[in-house]
Amino acid sequence: MYVVAGRLDVFINSVKYELTKDDLMVINLNEVHSTQNLSINNVILVQIPYEFLKEYYEEIDNLSFNCNSTLV
Numbered sequence: 006m007y008v009v010a011g012r013l014d015v016f017i018n019s020v021k022y023e024l025t026k027d028d029l030m031v032i033n034l035n036e037v038h039s040t041q042n043l044s045i046n047n048v049i050l051v052q053i054p055y056e057f058l059k060e061y062y063e064e065i066d067n068l069s070f071n072c073n074s075t076l077v
Contacts, residue, residue, distance in 0.1 A: 006030055011046025015039075022075045024048075031072035 006015070006024070013024045017038045024030060032038050034055055058065045 006032075006040075006051075007049045009047040009049060011048075012043035013046050013048055014041040014043055016041075022073065024075060028074045029072060030074065031070040033069050 006013075006029070008024045008026055008028045010026055015022045015024055015030060015032075015038065017032060017036050019037075022030065023043070055065070062068070
């Protein structure tokens with residue numbers, strides 16, 4: 006997810022991250038997550054189906070993404 010404007014709390018495996026304008030986060034398959042609006046916001050959310058990834062990258066089950074701009 007990418008925050009275009011505003012603020013958003015994202016909880017992943019019970020850990021809270023506050024995303025603000027220009028923050029980017031990738032959430033891996035099977036990670037328990039939720040979101041909570043902190044203000045009026047504009048967020049781009051892209052969901053890529055597992056079946057699509059598996060078709061083009063057979064090793065997807067052995068891969069984990071680590072993309073969270075709030076940790077920089």
